[in-house]
Amino acid sequence: MQLRRLDPLANSGPYQRLLKTAVKSFTLTETQFDRIKERRPELIIPGDEGAVVGHLIRDYLDIHYGYAEVVGFRDHFSEQFEACVSAVSREEAPRGVRLAFRDRPNRSMAEMVFWKSALEEGAEWVEMNWASVPEQPEPGIAAGDSFIVREATERDRDVIAEIDAESTGQPRLTAAGLDSLYENSRWLWVILDKGGAPAGFLSLRTEPGGWGIIDQTAMRPAVADQLREPLLRWAVAWLRNNGGRRIRKQVYMADTADLNLLRDSGFVPGETGLEYNRPVDPAELKAILEERKSHGWFISVGDWR
Structure with missing residues (x-):
């Protein structure tokens, strides 16, 4: 045989x-x-x-x-x-x-x-990973004391394109680029300041294995220092309450403010490239x-x- x-x-x-x-x-x-x-x-x-x-x-x-x-x-x-x-x-x-x-x-x-x-x-x-995120209260609409989070709609397309360009230094997203951002986000949120002006947006999704992915956090440069920490806390709490037992965010090594905040929050470095x-x-x-x-x-x- x-x-x-x-x-x-x-x-x-x-x-x-x-x-x-x-x-x-x-x-x-x-x-x-x-x-x-x-x-x-x-x-x-x-x-x-x-x-x-x-x-x-x-x-x-x-x-x-x-x-x-x-x-x-x-x-x-x-x-x-x-x-x-x-x-x-x-x-x-x-x-x-x-x-x-x-x-x-x-x-x-x-x-x-x-x-x-x-x-x-x-x-x-x-890739910064938090392998075992503790249970957290489900977040409300507030991110810290100064910002409000609400779900993005089609009416927010121009605002999202504007904030993306400001935060990345890239040209404004085309209509197709915006379509792909909306389509590839499991959750897409717009962040408003106390006066109701758009200050940033947040794109989240999940992957198999209980992973929550912070795809993009885009903030107007003028409010980035104020918004960075409360927005991360809000994103972590949302993902943890929606299937993200572990969380990952990819950041550039040059983004020291993001890296330091992620480390201080419980994330550890994973794969590099x-x-x-x-x-x-x-x-x-x-x-x-x-x-x-x-x-x-x-x-x-x-x-x-």
Whole structure:
């Protein structure tokens, strides 16, 4: 009798297979993946060794990938990446391509692969986790003594676009960018000051395993120091009372005010990574390539910071 090794993923779909790949930077939820598959299947670039998936969100083209082995990533990422980017127009992703790299063991290899695709190293980020959030009273409409929280409606789109631009320094969100923000938020809240003026907004969602995710906290710069702490407390209490036994927020290392507040509140550093960026617009991409040529195409491979 001849024994055969059974493939535990033989009957799995593409999403589950990507989750189980060894070489990956992939954080899409199954709902997000299914939405891409239904609406923009051309942004899923499959192959024998792995796949690249593009996700249009908040005017970015977020890139996710997964490969069974390093050699598959090395040999096929660039081609699949370009196929994905070429399916998107500048109008769809005016903020460009964004890849949240998290495959730390393969960083040196990835830097060379990304260089070929004109992906530029950006900011370092860290996932701050609170693994066991204690029970808390359900929050009311007040965030601290000076702010009110209410659910966002379609009438708040202009205000949300304005606050997002002020807090990020990016151009205002397009209509499609706002659609994606609303759609990918399980809960979207607008924060008002005592006078009723919009001061910020908050985007929350959940993930399997009891995770509550603080996706985005956007605050007008003039009130950020006042609002940051009460808004975090409110978000934690809301998530804890709505399925978030543990909570995660990804922040840039340069955001020291957020990092210090999260640490003081009970969060601890988890996974770290680097953001890589590239424009979608061919003219902007050409300018990057021309500048690299003028500098001799030097590739710098450094240690993980």
